Amino acid sequence: MPIQEPERIDVATYEPIDVLGLNYLQDFRDRTWMVLGWVIVPFLLPFSINHFIQNRYILGLLAIAIMLILSVNSFSLFKRNKQLLPVWLIFIFLLMSLIYLIHAMGSTTLFWCFPTLFVMGFVIERTKARAMTVISLLILIPFSFYITNIELASRFVFTLCMICFFSDILVGYLIKLQEKLSKLAVHDPLTNALNRRQLDFYLSEAIEETKRDFGPASLVLIDIDHFKEVNDTLGHEAGDDVLKDVVNILHNRQRRLDHVFRIGGEEFLILLRNTEFQHAITTAESLRKYVEENELISGQSLTVSLGVAEYKAGESSNEWLARADVNLYEAKNLGRNRVHPERL
Numbered sequence: 001m002p003i004q005e006p007e008r009i010d011v012a013t014y015e016p017i018d019v020l021g022l023n024y025l026q027d028f029r030d031r032t033w034m035v036l037g038w039v040i041v042p043f044l045l046p047f048s049i050n051h052f053i054q055n056r057y058i059l060g061l062l063a064i065a066i067m068l069i070l071s072v073n074s075f076s077l078f079k080r081n082k083q084l085l086p087v088w089l090i091f092i093f094l095l096m097s098l099i100y101l102i103h104a105m106g107s108t109t110l111f112w113c114f115p116t117l118f119v120m121g122f123v124i125e126r127t128k129a130r131a132m133t134v135i136s137l138l139i140l141i142p143f144s145f146y147i148t149n150i151e152l153a154s155r156f157v158f159t160l161c162m163i164c165f166f167s168d169i170l171v172g173y174l175i176k177l178q179e180k181l182s183k184l185a186v187h188d189p190l191t192n193a194l195n196r197r198q199l200d201f202y203l204s205e206a207i208e209e210t211k212r213d214f215g216p217a218s219l220v221l222i223d224i225d226h227f228k229e230v231n232d233t234l235g236h237e238a239g240d241d242v243l244k245d246v247v248n249i250l251h252n253r254q255r256r257l258d259h260v261f262r263i264g265g266e267e268f269l270i271l272l273r274n275t276e277f278q279h280a281i282t283t284a285e286s287l288r289k290y291v292e293e294n295e296l297i298s299g300q301s302l303t304v305s306l307g308v309a310e311y312k313a314g315e316s317s318n319e320w321l322a323r324a325d326v327n328l329y330e331a332k333n334l335g336r337n338r339v340h341p342e343r344l
Contacts, residue, residue: 025174025175025178026125028122029122029123029124029125030077030081032119032122032123033070033073033074033077033083033123034074034077034078035074036070036074036119036123037070037071037072037073037074037075037077038071038074040066040067040070040071041067041071044063044066044067045063045067047063048060048063048064048067051063056104058100058104059100059101059104059105062097062100062101065093065097066093066094066097069085069090069093070090072084073085073090087124087125087128088128088132091120091124091132094116095135095136095139098112098113098116099139099140099143102143102147103147106147107144107147107148107152110144110148110156113136113140113156113160114159114160114163117133117136117160117163117164117167118163118164118167120132120133120136121133121164121167121168121170121171122167122171126168126171126172126175129168129171130168133164133168137160137161137164140160141157141160144156144157145157185197186198188262190240190243190244190262191243191244191246191247191262192244192247192251193247193250193251193260193261193262193268194259194260194261194262195261195262196261196262196263196264198261199261199263199269199321200317202259202261202271203271203317203320203321204317206271206273206311207311207317207320209273209274210311210313211313214273214274215273215274215275216274216275216276216277216310216311217271217272217273217274217275217310217311218272218275218276218277218279218280218308218309218310218311219269219270219271219272219280219308219309219310219311219320219321219324220269220270220272220280220283220284220287220306220307220308220324221263221267221268221269221306221307221308221309221321221324221325221327221328222246222250222267222268222269222270222287222304222305222306222328223266223267223268223304223305223306223328223332224242224243224246224266224302224303224304225302225303225304225305225332225336225337226336227239227242227265227266230242230297230302234297238297242296242297242302243262243266245296246268246291246296246304247260247262247268249287249290249291249294250268250270250287253286253287253290254270255272257273257274258270258271258272258273258275259271259273269321269324270283276310277308277310280308280310281308281339281341281342284306284308284339285306285339285342287304287306288303288304288305288306288337288338288339291303291304292304292337303336303337304337305328305331305332305336305337305338305339305340306328306331306338306339306340307324307325307326307327307328307329307330307331307339307340308324308327308339308340308341309321309323309324309327327340327341328340
C-alpha cells in the first residue's frame with residue numbers, strides 16, 4: 001500500500017489550543033474593577049460631602065459621577081461579566097476629572113496622580129494601559145510645571161515616571177507568569193504534548209463534530225517499543241530525549257486540526273479530526289516507518305507500535321479510547337513495530 005504523507009506543519013510556529021481558556025490576569029483585572037467600584041463609594045463619599053460643604057459644587061458632582069460610573073460598572077461585571085462602559089471612556093473621564101481637581105485645588109493634589117496611574121496599569125489590558133499612560137504623562141508633565149514651581153514639578157514628574165515604569169515591569173512579569181502557568185496546566189512539561197487532562201475535552205469535541213456531520217474522527221494510540229530498555233541501558237536522561245524526539249516527529253508530521261497527547265509514560269495519542277479510518281491507518285503507518293528509519297538513538301533502532309480506531313456512532317469517549325488501546329496491544333502482541341489494524 002503506498003504511504004500517503006500527511007500535511008506537515010512547522011513545529012516552530014505550531015501552538016496547540018489552550019482549551020481551558022486560562023487567563024488569570026484578566027480575571028484579576030475584572031475582580032479589581034469590581035472591588036474598585038465597591039470601595040470607591042465609602043472612600044470618595046466623605047470628599048464629595050466636604051466639597052459641597054465648602055461650596056465646591058463641581059468637584060462634589062465629579063466625585064459623585066466617579067462613584068456612580070465605577071460602582072455601576074462593577075455591578076455590570078458582577079451580574080453580566082462584562083464592562084458597562086469602554087475603558088477608554090472611563091479613562092478620559094477620570095483624567096479630565098483629575099486635571100480639574102489639580103487646577104481647582106492646587107499643587108497639593110498632584111499626589112492623586114500616583115495611585116490613579118498605578119492602578120490603571122493593573123486594571124486595563126497592557127497595550128491599552130501603555131497608551132493611556134503615555135497620554136496621561138504628555139498632559140500631566142507640562143501641566144505640573146504650569147501650576148507649580150520647577151523644583152516640586154521635577155520631583156513629581158520623576159516619581160510619577162518611576163511609578164509608571166515599575167508598574168509596567170511588574171505587569172509584564174505577571175503576564176509571563178500567567179503564560180507559564182497556563183502552559184503547565186495544558187501541556188506535558190517534558191514533551192510539550194497536550195496532557196491527559198485535556199483529552200476528555202478534545203474527544204468530546206470531536207464526537208460532537210461527528211454527530212454534526214463534520215466528518216469522521218480517528219485515534220492513533222502510540223507506544224514506544226522496549227522503552228524500559230532505553231532507560232535501563234542509557235539512563236533516564238536519554239529516555240527523556242527519546243520521548244521529546246518522538247513528540248517532535250508527531251508535531252512536525254501532523255495537520256493543524258490534529259492534536260497530540262501524552263497519555264502516560266511512553267504512550268502517546270493522536271486525535272485525527274475529519275479523517276476516515278483508512279487514511280488514519282495510512283497516517284499511522286507513515287509515522288511508524290518514519291520513526292523506524294530515523295536513528296533517534298545513536299547506533300540503535302527505535303520502533304513504535306500503533307493502534308487505530310475510528311469513532312463509532314453512539315459510543316462514549318472512553319469506549320472509543322478503549323478500542324484504540326485494544327488495537328495497540330494487539331499490535332504489540334503480533335510482534336511490535338506495526339500498526340493494527342493494517343487495513344480495513
